[in-house]
Amino acid sequence: MQDAAHEPTLFPYAYPLLIKHLLHTPFVQAPDQEIVYRGQLRMTYTTLRERIARLANGLRMLGVTHGTTVAVMDWDSHRYLESYFAVPMMGAVLQTVNVRLSQAEIAYTINHAGAEVLFVHTDFLPVVEAIKDQLETVRTFVWIDEPDSDACAHAIPFTTDYEAMLAASATTYEFPDLDENTRATTFYTTGTTGLPKGVCFSHRQLVLHTITVMAALSSPVSGQRFHRGDVYMPLTPMFHVHAWGMPYIATVLGVKQVYPGRYAPDRLVQLVRDEGVTFSHCVSTILHMLLACDEAKHVDLGKWKIVVGGGALPRGLARAALDRGIDVFAGYGMSETCPVLSLAQLPHRTGPLDLDEEVRLRCRTGFPVPLVDLRIVDEAMRDVPHDDKAYGEIVVRTPWLTQGYLNDPDASGQLWTGGYLHTQDIANIDATGSVQITDRIKDVIKSGGEWISSLEIESLISLHPDVAEAAVIGIRDDKWGERPVALVVLNADAQITEDDVKAHVTGFTKNGRISKYAVPQIVKFIESLEKTSVGKTNKKWLREQFA
Amino acid sequence: MQDAAHEPTLFPYAYPLLIKHLLHTPFVQAPDQEIVYRGQLRMTYTTLRERIARLANGLRMLGVTHGTTVAVMDWDSHRYLESYFAVPMMGAVLQTVNVRLSQAEIAYTINHAGAEVLFVHTDFLPVVEAIKDQLETVRTFVWIDEPDSDACAHAIPFTTDYEAMLAASATTYEFPDLDENTRATTFYTTGTTGLPKGVCFSHRQLVLHTITVMAALSSPVSGQRFHRGDVYMPLTPMFHVHAWGMPYIATVLGVKQVYPGRYAPDRLVQLVRDEGVTFSHCVSTILHMLLACDEAKHVDLGKWKIVVGGGALPRGLARAALDRGIDVFAGYGMSETCPVLSLAQLPHRTGPLDLDEEVRLRCRTGFPVPLVDLRIVDEAMRDVPHDDKAYGEIVVRTPWLTQGYLNDPDASGQLWTGGYLHTQDIANIDATGSVQITDRIKDVIKSGGEWISSLEIESLISLHPDVAEAAVIGIRDDKWGERPVALVVLNADAQITEDDVKAHVTGFTKNGRISKYAVPQIVKFIESLEKTSVGKTNKKWLREQFA
Numbered sequence A, B: 001m002q003d004a005a006h007e008p009t010l011f012p013y014a015y016p017l018l019i020k021h022l023l024h025t026p027f028v029q030a031p032d033q034e035i036v037y038r039g040q041l042r043m044t045y046t047t048l049r050e051r052i053a054r055l056a057n058g059l060r061m062l063g064v065t066h067g068t069t070v071a072v073m074d075w076d077s078h079r080y081l082e083s084y085f086a087v088p089m090m091g092a093v094l095q096t097v098n099v100r101l102s103q104a105e106i107a108y109t110i111n112h113a114g115a116e117v118l119f120v121h122t123d124f125l126p127v128v129e130a131i132k133d134q135l136e137t138v139r140t141f142v143w144i145d146e147p148d149s150d151a152c153a154h155a156i157p158f159t160t161d162y163e164a165m166l167a168a169s170a171t172t173y174e175f176p177d178l179d180e181n182t183r184a185t186t187f188y189t190t191g192t193t194g195l196p197k198g199v200c201f202s203h204r205q206l207v208l209h210t211i212t213v214m215a216a217l218s219s220p221v222s223g224q225r226f227h228r229g230d231v232y233m234p235l236t237p238m239f240h241v242h243a244w245g246m247p248y249i250a251t252v253l254g255v256k257q258v259y260p261g262r263y264a265p266d267r268l269v270q271l272v273r274d275e276g277v278t279f280s281h282c283v284s285t286i287l288h289m290l291l292a293c294d295e296a297k298h299v300d301l302g303k304w305k306i307v308v309g310g311g312a313l314p315r316g317l318a319r320a321a322l323d324r325g326i327d328v329f330a331g332y333g334m335s336e337t338c339p340v341l342s343l344a345q346l347p348h349r350t351g352p353l354d355l356d357e358e359v360r361l362r363c364r365t366g367f368p369v370p371l372v373d374l375r376i377v378d379e380a381m382r383d384v385p386h387d388d389k390a391y392g393e394i395v396v397r398t399p400w401l402t403q404g405y406l407n408d409p410d411a412s413g414q415l416w417t418g419g420y421l422h423t424q425d426i427a428n429i430d431a432t433g434s435v436q437i438t439d440r441i442k443d444v445i446k447s448g449g450e451w452i453s454s455l456e457i458e459s460l461i462s463l464h465p466d467v468a469e470a471a472v473i474g475i476r477d478d479k480w481g482e483r484p485v486a487l488v489v490l491n492a493d494a495q496i497t498e499d500d501v502k503a504h505v506t507g508f509t510k511n512g513r514i515s516k517y518a519v520p521q522i523v524k525f526i527e528s529l530e531k532t533s534v535g536k537t538n539k540k541w542l543r544e545q546f547a
Helices: A019-029 A045-061 A078-089 A103-113 A122-134 A162-167 A203-218 A246-253 A265-275 A284-292 A315-323 A355-362 A411-413 A454-461 A497-506 A539-546 B019-029 B046-059 B078-089 B103-113 B122-134 B163-169 B203-218 B246-253 B264-277 B282-294 B315-323 B354-360 B409-414 B454-460 B498-509 B539-546
Strands: A033-036 A041-045 A069-073 A094-095 A117-120 A139-142 A158-161 A181-187 A196-202 A258-259 A277-280 A305-308 A327-333 A340-343 A373-377 A392-397 A420-429 A436-441 A445-447 A450-452 A468-476 A481-490 A522-524 B032-037 B041-044 B069-073 B094-096 B117-120 B139-144 B158-162 B181-190 B197-202 B256-259 B281-282 B305-308 B328-332 B340-342 B373-377 B392-397 B420-430 B437-441 B446-447 B450-452 B469-478 B479-492 B520-527
Touching: A019 A045, A019 A078, A019 A203, A019 A246, A019 B373, A033 A045, A033 A078, A033 B454, A041 A045, A045 A078, A045 A162, A045 B328, A069 A078, A069 A103, A069 A122, A078 A094, A078 A246, A078 B139, A094 A103, A103 A122, A103 A181, A103 A196, A117 A122, A117 B420, A122 A139, A122 A373, A158 A162, A158 B041, A181 A203, A181 B328, A196 A203, A203 A246, A203 A340, A246 B409, A258 A265, A277 A284, A284 A305, A284 A315, A284 A468, A305 A315, A305 B328, A315 A327, A315 A355, A315 A454, A327 A355, A340 A445, A373 A420, A373 B019, A411 A420, A436 A454, A445 A481, A450 A454, A454 A468, A454 A481, A454 A497, A468 A539, A481 A497, A481 A539, A497 A522, B019 B046, B019 B078, B019 B246, B032 B046, B032 B078, B041 B046, B046 B078, B069 B103, B069 B122, B078 B094, B078 B117, B078 B246, B078 B256, B094 B103, B094 B446, B103 B122, B103 B197, B122 B139, B122 B181, B139 B163, B158 B163, B181 B203, B197 B203, B203 B246, B246 B256, B246 B498, B256 B264, B264 B282, B281 B282, B282 B305, B282 B315, B305 B315, B315 B328, B315 B354, B315 B454, B328 B354, B340 B498, B373 B420, B437 B454, B446 B469, B446 B479, B450 B454, B454 B469, B454 B479, B454 B498, B469 B539, B479 B498, B479 B539
Parallel strands: A033 A258, A069 A094, A069 A117, A094 A181, A117 A139, A139 A158, A277 A305, A305 A327, A481 A522, B032 B256, B069 B094, B069 B117, B094 B181, B117 B139, B139 B158, B281 B305, B305 B328, B479 B520
Antiparallel strands: A033 A041, A181 A196, A327 A340, A373 A392, A392 A420, A420 A436, A445 A450, A468 A481, B032 B041, B181 B197, B328 B340, B373 B392, B392 B420, B420 B437, B446 B450, B469 B479
C-alpha cells in the first residue's frame, strides 16, 4: 500500500483549468451587475452570459470549430469581452489584432496566425479594405459595431454583422470540456526590430494567471488592491496582452465593468466621473495624457486606483498622480509573460510614510506575485545578492509563460535558456524581495566602466516640475565609452534651460543616490518622445535620431 | 496553420503545480517574518526554509523516498508546518493522524494508509505504546517535541528524535520536479458511522486550493479578509484537513504565524493578546469555549477575524463574538473538498447594516469561491430556483475534490454521481448566489409534510441570552411523522424554563421566518452536547439517546 503514490493515479472526476470555469461564480453572484460601453450602452452579467452563448452559436454557424483562429479588430468594448470568453471556450483561438501596427504588419500577423474569421470595427474599414487582398487565410469578415453606426463606403465582403449574428443565435451553448492545454489566445509582440512575433496562451495559463494575479492584487494591506467593491475600466487596449488579463479578473470578481471604446483623454475622465471608475491600468504615456487633459482639472480622481506597467513609472508622473489623489502603483510584465510578474506595494505599517519614500516604493518594479520563480542572475545564472545594488538579468519561471513564439523556433530558443525565460531586463533586488528594473539590456549606458541606469535618471528628471517626459540614451564617447544624453519634453509654458535640468539631476548626486557620471552630458529639449504602437518610448528610434 | 491548436502542443518549459512553488515569494519577501510556537519558541521564514530542507534530508536518511507515507501525531506546531512542506515536496505522502480518534481507529488509519514513518509527540506516547503491536507498516518511529521535554516511561523503539535529526542534516535539498498529480497528503474522515475513510489530495489540488482560497479570502471589500498585514493562528487542528489549508495560505502571504500546541482556551486567548493574532479559523465549539473562558473577559479581541466552519455558525454565537469585537464569518467545506467551498461575506455598501441582518449574513453558508461549480439540485439533478426557498442537495465540481476514498471503491462510488461530488447537505440559494445550508440529509426533520431545518431552529434558539448551545433532532410521531425536539445547554446561572425556550422560538413565527410546525414540541435541558472527534455536534448519538 505504501506504493500507492507510485501507481498511475486515476482522475475520473478531473477538473481541467478552462476559461469557462472562471464564470461559475460571477454569473450566479453578480447577475444584475452592469457592463457599460462608452457610457451609453448598458447590459448585465446575465446578458453577458447569454451573449457569450449567442456568439458561440453564431461562430458555429460561420463554420468556426476546434482550432479555428478568430481575429478581432475593435476598440475596447463589451463585444471584445464577449470574444475573450466565447472564442476560446468553444475551442477556437482568439487573435487580438494590434490595430496600432502598420497595415503591412497587421496583414502579416493575421496571415501568420492563420485567422479564418475577422471581426472589423467601423474605424478599421479603410485598413482592412487596403489589405484585404493580402489576407491569405481569412474567409469570413464580420462587421463589429453598434447596429446604427454609419459605415463608410468600403468593398469588404462582410458575411454578417456581429449584432445581427447574435440576434439570430440561441442563448445557450454547451461549451466542451477541452484539454486545459488547448491554445486559447494569440497576439503579436511589438519589438522595435524585426517582424512581430506571435505569442500564445492556453486555457490553463490564462486561468492560473487570472486567479493568481487576482490573489496578488487583492492581498495587500492597503493601496491599489482590486476588490469586489471596485468599478473597472481598462486603459491598456484589449488587443494588447488581453488588457493585461484584467478583464478576466474583473469578471471573476463580478465587478461593474466600463469599456470606453477608442481612448480619448477627456472622454475617459468623464467616464471615471460618470460611472464611478475606481480601478484601471495603463502605460505611463496614457496616465500622462489623462492628467494633462482639460477634463481632469475639474473631476475628482480621488477614488481611482491605477496600476502602471509596460515600462517604468517615472517618479514625477507618480507624484503628479498622487497630487490628484490617484492611488498609483507600478506593475511589471511583458507580452511573453501573460503578462503580470510583479506588483509594487507599500509595506505594512502603522505610521505615515515620507512622501519621497512613498513615491519611490510605488514606482518600484515590486514584488513577484505568488508562484512566480523570479531570479536576478549574472551571466553564469548565479543569483546576485539581495542588496539593492548588484545588477543582473531577470529570469523567470511561472505557470503562465509563453512556451515559444508561434512558428518561430529561432526566436523561441533565445527566449528560453537554462530552463528560465530571459526577460532582457536588468534589475536589482533588495532584502525585502522588492525588485527594481534599471534598464533593458540593450538600453544600458556604460560610462567609464560604470553602468548608468537610464530609467533612474529619467525618473529623477521627471521630478522637475517643468518636465513632462524624459528619455535618457547613451551616445558614443571616445573617452568614456558612452555618455548619457537626456531628451526632455517640457510642460507647455516652461522656461527652463538645459543647465537647469543638469543642476536638478546633480542635486541627487549629493545624497549618493546616483554617481556624478550619471548626470547627462547633454540635455536636449524636444517636442515629443517617439512611442511604439503600445505607447512605450521607442529608444531605438531615439538613439538613431540623436546618434 | 489554422490547425495549430489541433496539434499536440509541446510544453518544453511546463511548470507543474507543486507545493514547492508556493515558497518562491514568501522566502524572498518575508525572510525575517516570525513563526512562533506556543509563545516561547520563535524562528523566521529563513529558518523555516532551512528546516524544511533539513527535514527532507533527515527523512531521506531514514529511507523515505517517492511514495513513502510519513504519519504525524502532533499538536499544532512549527514542526507540523515543516512536515506540510518537506514531506510532499520530496515526493512522499504526509498522513495527518487524527489524534482525537480512539486507539483502535488511530491504528486502523495508520495501517490503512500504509505509513512507514510515524512522528509521535510526547503526549501521544501512551497511545502509541498501546497500539504499537498493531501497527503493520510502521518501521520507523521518530519522537517529535522540544529537546528538553520530559518523556514519560514508554517502550517505543524510537530511531531518532525530530530535533536531533534536523540538527544532523544539511540545510539545502534539491526538491524534485514531480508530476503535479502526485499524491501529497492523506487523512481520514470521521463520519459517525462505519470506519474512517481515507481522503487524498495531490500537489496540484493543494496549490489550486491555496491560491484560489487566498484570492477569495482577500477580495471582499471589507470583513474577514486575510491579507499581508495579518497575524495567523490556526484553531482548527493541523491534523484535520490540513487546518483547512490555511497554513499554506498564511505561508504564501508571508505573514507572522503562531502555532499554539495543544488547545487550551485561556492560553489561546493569551496568545491572541501577546502575539497580536488577527486571523484564525475554528469550529463553533472552539469559538464558544474561547468566549466563555476567563481570560477572554480581560483581553481586547477587537482586531480578531475568525472564519467558523465545520458546521453551522449559530446566530447567538456570532452575536456574542461580534459583541466582543470579533469579525466573525461562516465558511463551508468538508474533508472531501480540501476543504473550502464557500465563504460568507457582507455586501458592498456605503451605509451601516441592521445588526440582525448583519448577523444573518455572517452566518450564511455564503458565496462559492472562484472556480467552484456549486449547484443545488433536486433528485433528478435539476437546479432549484434561486429564490432562497427551494431546497436541494449541494453538488460540486472544483479542481480540489478528492477523487475517491483511499482503497474504498464502494464509498467512492456513492460520493460521485452524475459527474458531481454529492455533499449530502441540503440548502437553498438566493438571487445574489448566497447559499444557506439547512441540514445534512440525514438530519432533516419531516413534520406533517413540511421540512423543518434543524440548523435554523438551533440558530434561533442560540439567540436566547441564557442559551449556551442547542441541538434540534427529530423524533418519531404517529400523527406528524416526526416532531422537533430541542436539546439545550444553558449558561451557568440561567433560570429559564422549557416554556421560555418555546416562547422564544414562537416569537420568530410571527414575522413568518419559520412556520409554527418548527417550534420544538419538547425542550430538554442537558449538561453538554456530545461532540465528534473534530468538534461537531454528534446528532446520530443524540438521536439514539433521546429516541
